[in-house]
Amino acid sequence: MSGFGITIAMITMIIVANLTTSVYTEPLVMPDKFQHTATKRESWYIDMFDTSYTSISIPLLAISAVIPAFLVSVLIIMESHLTGVLVRKPGHRLVKGCTPNWDTFLMGAILLVCSLLGLPWLCADSVRTIEHIKTLTVYSKYSAPGEKPRVLYIHEQRVTIVLVHVLVGLFILFPSVIQSIPVAVLLGVFLFLGFLSLSGLQFVKRFKMLFMSAKYFPDYSFTSKVRTAKIHTFTVLQLILSALMFGIKLSPGSFLFPICVIGLALIRRYAMKSIFSEEEIEELDPEESGSELDESDHE
Structure with a gap:
């Protein structure tokens, strides 16, 4: 039944929201x-050579x-x-x-x-x-x-x-x-899925290690091959860059976000080499890194 947990939760909360008339929930x-949303359009096809709306x-x-x-x-x-x-x-x-x-x-x-x-x-x-x-x-x-x-x-x-x-x-x-369907239900599902997908990211693991003593570090490959100071330095740099990217995304200059994404690749490719060795970068940010399947989900 765990595979249908999200579906069951959504149906349950939709029923609760529709039965609870005393509390207002924004509907979808x-x-x-x-x-089409443009009421003045007469056809679905958009003429790329139509210049009637511009000079x-x-x-x-x-x-x-x-x-x-x-x-x-x-x-x-x-x-x-x-x-x-x-x-x-x-x-x-x-x-x-x-x-x-x-x-x-x-x-x-x-x-x-x-x-x-x-x-x-x-x-x-x-x-x-x-x-x-x-x-x-x-x-x-x-x-x-x-x-x-x-x-x-x-x-x-x-x-x-x-x-x-x-x-x-x-x-x-x-x-x-x-x-x-209330909007709150959808936002809750998206928030849950977002947090769930973070469980296997190495960045999240290293972030937790910022608040742990070195002797209590989990047995990961990078903990035995990279010094603790370098691990924390790499994590802090990622935090700063993530906050910077988030700020740009919310600012009026959000249209520059794709360029910033390219900039991150360049920073990882060239700038990081002045602080970390190739072996350390490969351990802390391997090219095949990503979210692992969480085996606990099926239990």
Whole structure:
């Protein structure tokens, strides 16, 4: 039943929210029918050569669109690549090969169609992808005392993910059901999934170690190969950069966020080498690092 915990919790809280009439809960807003939000539009197709809404010529308009298009492309490609790295971790024991180039091509084709029709853009969903993998994971039933169950294999198939998106699409036909879901319930689910996905990140583990004595450090590979001072220095630098990125995201200059993401890669590639050795960087920030499957979830 643990695999349906989130679904059961959502249904329960939706029932409670609808029965508790004395407490106001903001409902999810959804149009009663499937239509574009721009009421003046007569067609779904967006004419790229229509200049009736601007005095800028088409060549100049195309040139000025290059910069924001580049920034959005960086975000979408990096998010898709990050999700692929999390999925392809060796600990997941995947057998079938991955197709990152094909995924990127499909993402670009879908974005092109969505742009021509004025539909929302799609992007990779790292948190939901990891949760989907967890539900398809089979763990060992027997292990030594104190030892976590091992990942035996993952049911690699496309049926479940296709059904999920089909059901999401079918909900468009039932707007009354969507409108009965309180926003607080959705935010709670997103917050829970976000915190759950942090459990296997090495950064979170090292952050906890900031408040621990060295003799109580868990038995990780980097704790035996990197000095404590270097571990804490690397963690503090990551905290500062994370806070800086969060501040930029909330500021009026948030459109520069993709450039800052590229800057992080450059800092990791070049600036960090003046403080840490190659071996230390590989231990503290390996290229294949990411969220591990939490074996405790299936118990």
